[in-house]
Amino acid sequence: MPRIHFGPGALAKLPALAAAFGRRMLLVTGRQTLRRSPVASRMLNELRHAGMEVACLEVEREPSPELINEAAALGRQKPFEVVVAIGGGSALDAGKAISAMLLQRDPVERFIEDQPGFTPHDGRKVPFIAVPTTSGTGTEATSNAVISRIGPGGFKRSLRHPAFVPDVAIIDPELMVSLPREVTVSTGMDAFTQLLEAYLSPFASAYTDALCCSGLEHFARSFAVASGDGAASVAVRADMAYAALMSGIVLANAGLGIVHGFASSVGGLFEIPHGTLCATLLAESTRENIRQLRASEGGELGLHKFANASRILTGSATGNLAADCDRLVELLERWQERFAFPRLGEFGVRESDFAEIIAATRSKSNAVPLDASAMQRILAARV
Template sequence: MQYIYQFAPMPGVASGPGVVERSGKFTAAFGRKALLITGASSLERSGSLARILKALEEAGLTVHHCRIDGEPSPAMIDAAVNDSRDKAPAVVLAVGGGSVLDAGKAVAAMLKETGSVLDFLEGVGAKTPSGQSLPVIAVPTTSGTGSEATKNAVISEVGRHGFKKSLRHDNYIPKLAILDPILCLSTPPSVTAACGMDALTQLIESYVSTRASVLTDALALDGLRHLIPALPEACDKGGADIDCRASVAYGAFLSGVTLANAGLGVVHGVAGPMGGIVDIPHGVACANLLPFAVKATVENLTASDTAESKRSIEKFARIAELFGASHNNAVDRCRHLTDSLYRWLEDLSIARLGRFGLTDDDVESIVESASNKCNPLPLTAEQMARMIRDRC
């Protein structure tokens, strides 16, 4: 079989317990003025903010601190850029969950542009990003989006005409990802579960993607091997096991690498527009949609009965084996996978979609805006509607 593919650049990686204590040294390598972007308060409550500020001070850095509360909106990004421009930072250090990392990448890029970030968002603005950006060091405190390894920043506007769109360029990949599992210890079980399910979804979707390659397959499988046994433990009573947290962080990082190179499927194609209509954590949306999406996709592949469809079924079956499936028949192993994913929704206490205000009236507009891009076979509009209603 012949392969023709490209592989996007990866950030440098510094990993291990306590490695964030070296963040000052890493940041100073890019200049003496740093823009620190964090979330509203969780980093401070955990005590990690004080340690990071101390490391930056000891490295002789001048630091301007900007906080992002919740998923970044265009207004938040524009305000952060306007507040930071006259400080002339040389580097952006983003420490937090996926929303903070996305905000860090967007602010770093927009400090090199003029106008609003709205002007540069895919499907929203008319301008093309120049690709210029301040260097970004990404430090995830949750393990989910893999934003520390991707070239896009997701910006949201929630409401009836809301959206989730990306600011995207190859040059927006962070220069360095700092993966310190200690930073994840204070993450509540509900957040750990939602973020972990986002990473799981990204690994599965990129593994079975129509754009997958031998490289992304190898990385996605390795991420799944680490994430699947570790995530339930990380969600159990706070998951204080450092090795367990490190495995989840590693899986999440690889999910960012593989999605950047293989793309994603129908779960993210539906979760995106859903997040524009209701204020729902992205990982919760993905978690709710994933079991039905796998079930419906396998059904479509089985009905197709082509060589390519059979290869995709075998991929789903291989994932099922990591969930303990031992059936001889590949389709039976896929059923085990679907059952396991539904069971995880209960075991990890994932809230249903309706709890976030999603109603049956929203389904049609979500489906109209949804995408099947890179799914092994597309789901019909009816199947996508059923996928949403399945967990309302």
């Protein structure tokens, strides 16, 4: 776990927390972070006034191997003592990966999971502070950074080591009040998907279940409000930030399911925002998981968990297991319609791509094993 500082005004602690590691800082931000957030923009000046030597790097999209290698090479010329990332999941993943590669000489590709010539990373890194400005990936609490090379033969895989968990996580909901609605929805759906998939994982425990349910309760209370008229409420944004933080902790301890399996395989071939991909696949994946659990021996525990998630999200229960599971799917379909989640076909995915996608999809932590036919049904419903 990182050392967590959570709540309105938490960002003010950054200069002192960073200075504890040293004065030479690499600050990684999203392309719009400093422009969109006056709070974050002021912090850059405060860091410099505090005597920090700050070099800045803007990240426009999900980090590629080339970005990480170039940043690490530049950083070795003037060694940094601390890396700070302020932004969404892509900026945080980039900062995490750069901190992991500054003390290495080999390219990052060598250490990415499931890539040719993979070699485990030794865990050496430059101290890293994560400051999320969206409520989605939970990467402020995870041990992996997602690296992408998108296109034919592409991949979206993790650079991973227990030491890569950020040293410090600063979660300040005031940084999130200016998020556009579409970013609030897509990142919120990512956090929700992570909570639901970790809750249903065969590797879940009483510990992760408790955190999943707590995260789901905060999400249920504030997602619709954050995506509507209450977007500027700090309290609402705090609920969403808490849900995202819980989702990061539980995914690191229980794993994720088929939606994130597709996020890796589909996301490596097509340029689709990660939260959007989760949002468009979740209802159909949940329907398929429930169908498979009903047909499997020993699936009752998973069905009870889906029913409990339905109770948390809707605020009530029918007392009928099948009906409560169906209500969850119906709610996800209403969100799909209300927020107009785009179909996969809008990003160029075609039925002819299914075989390649399915062959590359891994979901060992899914609620129930899914064969190729089940995965094809999910994709076909959303193409």
